[in-house]
Amino acid sequence: MSVTSERPKNQNIIGLTTADYKGLPSTLCSGCGHDAITSQIVKAFFEMGVQPYQVVKMSGIGCSSKSTAYFMNASHGFNGVHGRMPAVATGAVLANRNLICIGVSGDGDTVSIGIGQFCHLLRRNVPMIYVIENNGVYGLTKGQFSATADRGSRLKTGVVNDLPPIDCCALAIEMGCSYVARSFAGDPKQVVALLQGAISHRGTALLDVISPCVTFNNHEGSTKSYKWAKEHEELLHEIDFIPYFEQVETVDYGEGEIKDIPMNDGSHLTLRKVDRDYDPMNKNGAIRLLQESRDAGQFLTGLIYVNPVSENFVDVLNVIEEPLCLLPQNQVRPGPEALKQVMRELM
Amino acid sequence: MSTIQVEPQAEPVPDSPQRQVVNDFSIQVATVNGSGSQSSNNVLMRAIFQMGVPVSGKNLFPSNIAGLPTWFTIRASKKGYVGRKREIDVLIALNPETAKDDVEALEPGRVVLYEEKLNLSKLRNDLTFYPVPFSKLAAEIAEDAKMRKLVANMVYVGSAAELFGIEMPEVEIAIGKWFKSKKKAVDLNVRAAQLGAKYVRENLLKKDPYRIERMDETRGKIIIDGNSACALGSLFAGVTVVAWYPITPASSLCESLIEYMRRYRIDRQTGKATFAIVQAEDELAALGIAIGAGWAGARAMTSTSGPGISLMAEFTGLAYFTEIPCVIYDVQRVGPSTGLPTRTAQGDILSLYYLSHGDTRHLVLFPANMQECFDLSIRAFDLAERFQQPVFVATDLDLGMNTWMSDEFRYPDLPIDRGKVLSAEDLERIGEFARYRDVDGDGITYRTLPGTRHPLAPYFTRGSGHNEAAKYSEKPGDYLQLVERLARKYETARLWVPEPEIRYSTEGARIGVVAYGSTDAAIEECQDQLRTEHAIDTNYFRPRALPFTAHVQKFVDRCDRVYVVEQNRDGQLADIIKLDVSCPQKIRKVLHCTGIPIDARFITDQILAQEKGA
Ligand SMILES: Cc1ncc(C[n+]2csc(CCOP(=O)(O)OP(=O)(O)O)c2C)c(N)n1
Ligand code: SF4
Ligand SMILES: [Mg+2]
Numbered sequence: 001m002s003v004t005s006e007r008p009k010n011q012n013i014i015g016l017t018t019a020d021y022k023g024l025p026s027t028l029c030s031g032c033g034h035d036a037i038t039s040q041i042v043k044a045f046f047e048m049g050v051q052p053y054q055v056v057k058m059s060g061i062g063c064s065s066k067s068t069a070y071f072m073n074a075s076h077g078f079n080g081v082h083g084r085m086p087a088v089a090t091g092a093v094l095a096n097r098n099l100i101c102i103g104v105s106g107d108g109d110t111v112s113i114g115i116g117q118f119c120h121l122l123r124r125n126v127p128m129i130y131v132i133e134n135n136g137v138y139g140l141t142k143g144q145f146s147a148t149a150d151r152g153s154r155l156k157t158g159v160v161n162d163l164p165p166i167d168c169c170a171l172a173i174e175m176g177c178s179y180v181a182r183s184f185a186g187d188p189k190q191v192v193a194l195l196q197g198a199i200s201h202r203g204t205a206l207l208d209v210i211s212p213c214v215t216f217n218n219h220e221g222s223t224k225s226y227k228w229a230k231e232h233e234e235l236l237h238e239i240d241f242i243p244y245f246e247q248v249e250t251v252d253y254g255e256g257e258i259k260d261i262p263m264n265d266g267s268h269l270t271l272r273k274v275d276r277d278y279d280p281m282n283k284n285g286a287i288r289l290l291q292e293s294r295d296a297g298q299f300l301t302g303l304i305y306v307n308p309v310s311e312n313f314v315d316v317l318n319v320i321e322e323p324l325c326l327l328p329q330n331q332v333r334p335g336p337e338a339l340k341q342v343m344r345e346l347m
Numbered sequence: 348m349s350t351i352q353v354e355p356q357a358e359p360v361p362d363s364p365q366r367q368v369v370n371d372f373s374i375q376v377a378t379v380n381g382s383g384s385q386s387s388n389n390v391l392m393r394a395i396f397q398m399g400v401p402v403s404g405k406n407l408f409p410s411n412i413a414g415l416p417t418w419f420t421i422r423a424s425k426k427g428y429v430g431r432k433r434e435i436d437v438l439i440a441l442n443p444e445t446a447k448d449d450v451e452a453l454e455p456g457r458v459v460l461y462e463e464k465l466n467l468s469k470l471r472n473d474l475t476f477y478p479v480p481f482s483k484l485a486a487e488i489a490e491d492a493k494m495r496k497l498v499a500n501m502v503y504v505g506s507a508a509e510l511f512g513i514e515m516p517e518v519e520i521a522i523g524k525w526f527k528s529k530k531k532a533v534d535l536n537v538r539a540a541q542l543g544a545k546y547v548r549e550n551l552l553k554k555d556p557y558r559i560e561r562m563d564e565t566r567g568k569i570i571i572d573g574n575s576a577c578a579l580g581s582l583f584a585g586v587t588v589v590a591w592y593p594i595t596p597a598s599s600l601c602e603s604l605i606e607y608m609r610r611y612r613i614d615r616q617t618g619k620a621t622f623a624i625v626q627a628e629d630e631l632a633a634l635g636i637a638i639g640a641g642w643a644g645a646r647a648m649t650s651t652s653g654p655g656i657s658l659m660a661e662f663t664g665l666a667y668f669t670e671i672p673c674v675i676y677d678v679q680r681v682g683p684s685t686g687l688p689t690r691t692a693q694g695d696i697l698s699l700y701y702l703s704h705g706d707t708r709h710l711v712l713f714p715a716n717m718q719e720c721f722d723l724s725i726r727a728f729d730l731a732e733r734f735q736q737p738v739f740v741a742t743d744l745d746l747g748m749n750t751w752m753s754d755e756f757r758y759p760d761l762p763i764d765r766g767k768v769l770s771a772e773d774l775e776r777i778g779e780f781a782r783y784r785d786v787d788g789d790g791i792t793y794r795t796l797p798g799t800r801h802p803l804a805p806y807f808t809r810g811s812g813h814n815e816a817a818k819y820s821e822k823p824g825d826y827l828q829l830v831e832r833l834a835r836k837y838e839t840a841r842l843w844v845p846e847p848e849i850r851y852s853t854e855g856a857r858i859g860v861v862a863y864g865s866t867d868a869a870i871e872e873c874q875d876q877l878r879t880e881h882a883i884d885t886n887y888f889r890p891r892a893l894p895f896t897a898h899v900q901k902f903v904d905r906c907d908r909v910y911v912v913e914q915n916r917d918g919q920l921a922d923i924i925k926l927d928v929s930c931p932q933k934i935r936k937v938l939h940c941t942g943i944p945i946d947a948r949f950i951t952d953q954i955l956a957q958e959k960g961a
Contacts, residue, residue: 053804055642056797068805076797077807078642079666087590087632091639094623096798099643117635120628120902133588191633196857215626320619324587325399325644326798329763331621332585332646336758342607343755346569 012330013049013245015155021046023071028063033185033211033226034133038070040188041102041131044195045072048243055100056092058083060114062074063140064133064211083114086121089128090313096323097314100199107148108138111166115147122175124313129195132168132206133185135213136224142234154221168208169304172292173283178310180286181303184229185212186334190301195271196241197303200263203312210299229299236278236302237271264308271303280306303341367824368556370400370425370713372436376506377449378500381413386525387500388419389750393512393521394504395423395568396752399562403429404750407945410595410688416445423559429751430869433946436557437511438553439503440465443483448477452473458555460507460900462499471632473553479506479548484542488535501536503885505543510551512558514545569753570719573746576717577676578604579756580724581648582611585763586674588640589624592655594686596744597678600650630655634662634675641666641673642808644768644796646728650676652921653695654685656702663737664703665810667833670792672766674724675911679743679801681942692742693864696919698895699739706830708837709843711739711893715867717753720746723891725759726845732766733838734791743914745865745944767793771801782806782817784828790836837894849902856884858958859906863890863920865944866912872947873954881955890920895927903928908961910954912937914945 010017021042026035045055051318052074059065061082067098067172068077080088089103106328110118110132110254121130136149145153148168149161172180181194198205210229218225237259244266256277261269271280279285293300378384385406392404400423409415410419415535422432425816434454440446440461447470450459455473463483470477485499501522508518518540526532538894578599581589584846589608591601605624623640627633633649640647651659656677666673679695681687699711710730714723724740727835731738767787774780776796783792795804813829814820866891888909889904903909903924911921911934918936925931937953940946 008437013911051800053800054798058639069809074802074805076795076805077809078809079811080638080811081661081810084631084635084662087627087635088639088642090625090632091588091590091636091641091645092643092797093639094625094636095643095645095647096796099798116628155882175474210773314623316619317623317625318620320614320617320621321621323644324621324623324800325640326587327587327621329585331614332587332612333583333759338611339579339583339756339758343569347567347572347755 006104012046015044016049016052017122018316019040019048019073020052021055021072023042023073024069026067026070028066029215031062033213034064034067035070035192036185036188037131037133037209037211038067040191040195042071043197044192047192048196048199049104049245050100050103050199054098058085058089058092058101058128060104060105060109061140062106062109062138063213064104067104067133083109085109086114086117090121090124090126093126093128093314094317094319095325097319097321098323100325103128103130105130106146107132107134107136107140107168108146110229111168111171112147115166117173119171122172122177122204122206125176125310127202127204127314129198129205130207132208133211133249134208134224135211135217136222137213137217139213139216143213147226150223153223156216156219163179167290167294168206170200170287172206173286173290173305177206177305178203178307180305181207183207183209183235183301185209186226186230190235190239193241196243197263197269197306198263198266199309200244200267201306202264203310208339216308232299234298234300235274236300236304237274237275239303240270240272242268242270249258261303261306262308269303269306280304283307357922366556367558368436369558369560370423371873372557373420373422373432373434374437374439375435375449376419376503377440377442377445378417378419378859379413379444380409380411380415380417382500383497384417384419384441384500387504388421389522390501390518390525391504391507391513391751392421393570394508394517395559396420397517397520398514398559398563398567399565400425400559401427401752403752405431405745406749407943408689416442425562425564426843428872428947429947430872433947433948437507439507440467441499441503445783453718458557459509460503466665469804472829475633477506477510477551479503479543479546479551481506481543484546485539487542488538498535498539501539501544505540506547508540509544509547510553512560515541515932531734542578565752567755570750570757571717571753572599572748572750573714573717573720573742574678574748575603576720576753576756577650577740577747578607580721581674581728582607583721583759584646584725584728586646586648586728587622587636588621588645590627590647590649591928592627592630592633592651594652596680596748597650597652597655597676598882599748600676600678617932630658631662634659634673636661637673637675638666638671641731646732647672648674648676650678652678652680653682656695656698659899660703663709664707666737666809667703667707667709668705669808670735670794671808672732672735674738674740674753676740678747679741681940687942689744691944692915692940692942693741693743693866693913694915694919694922694940695741696913696915699741700923708894709737709739710840711741712845713741713891714865715864715889715891716744717751719891721756723845729764730840730843730908733764733843734836734954735766735794741864742866749948767791769793769795769804771804773801774799774801774803779803781815782834783813784815785832789839790832791839808889840906841894841896844894844896846896847898848887848889849898851905852884852886854884856886857907858883859886859888859902859909860912860954861888861890861909861920861924862912866914869945869947869950870912876947876951877954883958893923895924900928901926902928903933906933908935909933910935910937910957912939912945912950914939916940
């Protein structure tokens with residue numbers, strides 16, 4: 001597969017460089033999985049040629065939620081309250097449908113305190129990218145278990161988790177999410193491709209990325225450590241992303257080797273078979289896969305489910321094309337005759 | 348208020364039919380929740396209104412969908428008093444469960460119009476009883492049982508109309524208005540009313556003094572409930588994003604807003620909505636959505652009642668600290684906890700003032716009537732964007748769900764105020780931007796909206812400590828500077844919030860009365876009672892917002908004693924006034940918290956009792 005491109009190598013299609021997508025220096029622990037994901041977010045937005053001024057970065061509270069400050073300084077950001085980023089993001093997207101919204105959250109932020117809002121965001125299919133930086137613990141409050149910790153996994157202090165984990169991807173599919181992926185912060189190539197796919201998607205795009213907490217959950221006995229994840233990661237497929245602005249030359253693939261997923265904006269995700277035949281457009285198959293892999297203690301990564309033609313929340317609400325926040329007075333304040341009419345009816 | 352008139356009292360004298368009580372009595376209809384009496388009560392009230400007589404209507408209903416007792420009270424008042432009248436003059440009894448108690452509660456000389464089957468006339472001998480077989484009459488025109496029940500309601504309207512001089516053509520017009528284009532329903536209900544009237548004409552002899560006679564006091568007036576008035580205010584304020592979660596007594600605010608928005612805010616050319624309304628999963632999300640939208644530049648709102656306010660506490664602090672506009676309606680009900688969910692109170696005042704942890708103080712508006720529900724709603728959106736913070740509009744169940752007479756609403760004469768928002772062009776011209784820098788010295792800083800195409804525009808909003816440039820900071824100096832500026836902004840707000848209504852007695856009265864919100868409805872009547880019955884002259888002060896304007900100190904200075912009248916247990920606004928004025932010992936409390944709207948007589952009695960000890 002080769003692509004055509006005439007621009008300088010360090011510039012994207014809108015003439016910006018990676019530096020234009022950088023954020024503040026991270027204050028997270030060195031080696032934290034969250035920082036690895038941050039780098040891929042910078043890369044994905046750069047490569048997609050997204051205008052930073054059109055992006056809003058939303059987050060809740062947690063080490064993961066701080067990450068939005070560490071990429072794209074040239075975008076507005078909003079670090080709100082713990083577990084409630086979905087609502088704030090929903091409001092922002094409704095106010096201005098032209099915004100490209102990325103939310104970054106933690107496992108605690110998303111499926112402990114915030115599980116209600118998370119479910120309703122997915123159910124509404126709010127157009128945004130939602131990244132869970134999943135480390136199985138509350139990093140910021142010093143390492144208590146979160147609701148994604150596996151049963152039997154052990155804290156440094158020796159405490160064992162004896163409750164079952166919530167599977168964010170299974171939950172997302174159940175809630176009607178139209179783009180569901182699982183990845184690993186130690187697999188940058190896959191993370192960036194899935195992020196680019198997410199940028200091309202018109203509904204909620206969920207990425208559940210295992211993102212080890214090097215300070216509180218990276219030891220022997222943890223199932224969210226780098227070591228564990230590296231040893232257990234099984235790729236569902238190898239993912240390539242071809243943006244809408246690049247032309248693909250037809251290449252012959254072996255029968256059944258490659259699945260091509262056309263995205264809403266004209267981009268493509270190509271999924272190259274690794275071990276198993278897997279169709280991420282089959283919802284029941286996706287649910288079965290998650291169920292089976294959980295029972296088998298497997299750590300599968302890749303694009304788990306996608307439905308590129310879904311209608312999003314802004315469409316459902318029949319919202320006008322111009323951003324609501326910019327409508328002039330004459331479009332939002334009915335004239336005196338309207339008030340007169342209402343008054344007459346009440347007389 | 349200049350002269351002390353000693354008028355003959357309008358109290359009816361029992362057992363003297365020659366003495367007429369005209370356009371000054373209350374009718375209470377006692378029915379069962381879910382029996383469809385809403386239409387008939389409304390028709391009865393409207394018919395009186397159409398005869399030019401001032402009316403108000405209050406629904407006392409249970410937290411239940413069907414089967415529990417409910418009472419609807421209509422007050423006709425030639426003087427235009429709209430507060431609750433403590434005494435019931437005419438009882439229309441249809442509910443077997445409460446009929447006995449209802450009859451027993453009446454003052455002597457009053458009237459009972461009742462379903463014949465209930466057999467009430469033996470209960471007392473100091474009342475006038477009118478038995479009418481409402482359901483039997485209904486059976487004459489409606490076959491199935493459900494229909495008969497509904498129609499029986501309109502039969503009592505006809506009977507009442509005949510008894511009290513309410514003109515049948517007005518009843519018919521009111522029926523037409525209520526059932527609108529449903530011709531069959533209109534015809535059936537008109538027949539029912541006529542039957543009720545005919546029965547009275549042919550079988551009963553009028554023995555009571557109460558009468559409605561034509562006046563000309565309602566021309567150009569409307570009848571509306573406060574929630575609809577607030578919804579209209581939001582519509583004309585240009586709200587664009589609305590998120591809400593159902594709760595009595597606030598639900599009908601957003602429900603009527605949805606209706607109005609569908610009617611007036613669909614773009615003609617595209618058929619698309621110039622708004623987004625979300626029924627959220629809870630009040631946390633509702634406010635979160637409003638805050639996200641306000642941050643992105645929309646005019647955003649939510650509406651709720653006490654329990655929702657409690658859930659909104661954390662988000663309110665976020666919006667205060669990060670300076671994001673949004674409007675929050677609190678249609679108050681009785682708390683704490685679930686409390687009395689279908690009863691009225693003013694118990695959230697302190698919560699609203701200080702909602703959330705840390706040092707916070709909020710802008711709270713107190714509309715007291717329908718016109719203000721409309722006007723102050725519009726003001727609330729302007730203030731929210733001007734001050735970049737949450738603005739609460741505090742009404743209550745009495746204002747929000749009951750029906751009130753009002754002047755026609757005035758179309759807003761000021762353009763929408765979007766506050767200090769910098770566009771890309773502004774940024775280009777100015778050449779610098781710091782989100783939280785107090786450039787103008789009024790505590791209000793400039794903001795940019797996400798999506799603004801200029802390198803200076805982006806900033807990072809955070810609920811954690813931040814400096815002028817919106818950068819994360821835990822430096823003591825930065826924090827202090829920030830919270831002191833927020834306090835300064837609040838001081839600025841004193842000059843912008845709606846001014847109080849003040850009525851000084853020309854007699855140089857030294858007693859002050861303070862009330863706000865729905866309590867205002869009872870004040871004029873109370874002041875009249877104090878003056879005509881006890882020769883006590885009073886000044887009146889009605890704050891329309893928190894923070895207070897400078898007027899409150901001046902008012903207290905001009906009085907020896909100030910009675911703050913409100914509908915909660917502890918005197919919440921009185922305590923805030925005490926904090927604000929230099930002579931808190933002058934402040935006294937008149938408190939009513941039964942869930943039933945306060946009435947003038949209660950206030951009068953309380954003030955008299957406290958004056959005795961003065
Ligand atoms: C209402 C509320 N409760 C508790 C906290 C404390 N708190 C801050 S972050 C956090 C957990 C964060 O965990 P997670 O979302 O997994 O993020 P991580 O730090 O692991 O990246 C908690 C409990 C808070 N900020 N707000
Ligand atoms: S505590 Fe854990 S999650 Fe937080 S920054 Fe450090 S490594 Fe990352
Ligand atoms: Mg975590």
